Amino acid sequence: MKLVTYRASVEAAAKLGVLVDDLVVDVAALGTTQGARLPDTMLGLIDAGRPGLETLRACLDAAGGRFPAGAATALANVKLLAPIPRPRKNIFGIGLNYVEHVAESAKSLDTAKELPKQPVIFSKPPTAVIGPGDGIEHNGRITQQLDWEVELAVIIGTTARRVRREDALGHVFGYSVMIDVSARDNRRAGQWIFSKGLDTYAPFGPCIVTADEIPYPQVLDLWLTLNGVEKQRSNTRHMLFKVDHLIADISSGITLEPGDIIASGTPEGVGAGRSPQEWMKPGDVVVACVEGIGTLRHPVVDATPE
Secondary structure (H helix, E strand, O other): OOOEEEOOOOOOOOOOEEEEEEEEEEEHHHHHHOOOOOOOOOOHHHHHHHHHHHHHHHHHHOOOOOOOOOOOOEEEHHHEEEOOOOOOOOOEEOOOOEHHHHHHHHHHOOOOOOOOOOOEEEEEEEEEEEOOOOOOEEEOOOOOEEEEOOEEEEEOOEEEOOOOOOHHHHHHHHHHEEEEEHHHOOOOOOOOOOHOOOOOOOEEEEEEEEEEOOOOOOOOEEEEEEOOEEEEEEEEEEEOOOOOHHHHHHHHHHHHHHHEEEEOOOOOOOOOHOOOOOOOOOOOEEEEEOOOOOOEEEEEEEEEOO
């Protein structure tokens, strides 16, 4: 299933939806029509666990594609939000997780040229999250080196504490797309959170695809364009540390909880690694896609204080 958080109108409250062809079906309303109680938020559905997903699937099967008035809206007529508009905790970011990106970072960002022996972990606060189509803020007082990174996002479904790699994917609720926006000129003594955690620096969406539809996440193409020009293209098979390894590594010392998000790293092609270097500026449009999940499209907007 492809799950979304959306507004049916500007004034409407955010709702949990499931995509059925070109329709967004209101999950809670669908449950009501089938005599079932279903959550009205993404975090609520994640917390409901496997029984919640099974109930939702059963309701969809029973509806047979016929939804009562008010329970379904054309996708073109809704505003998609980030699938989890406000994560409960910081996003776990993974740095230097593709071989070629390690090489380009060593040349341009003063990182080590050797491949990491363990995952490089940083974080992005919940306030960095924006939904599809929202503006990425360019504050000229803070940065002149605004960079892009397309990433596969992993959403945890069940508590993972000291899990083994062979069990790790069983803790995944689903997958999404994230753009890890970075102000390269704001790294502080090797600490990345200010560089990567500013407001609007975690575009997220457009949906979460449940893990049953992506049983093995290491075969997905991913790419990014800036103003229609391709900048990144790779496949998740090129990750140094695969998704199961990341979950096992993080959970060895930090408990992963339902709704936690891991941004699993980016391939080569970032602006900092180009010659000459390239940076996003107001008026630019960045588009990121992960195969089988969807596409994010975001304008870069001027947010420089007067």
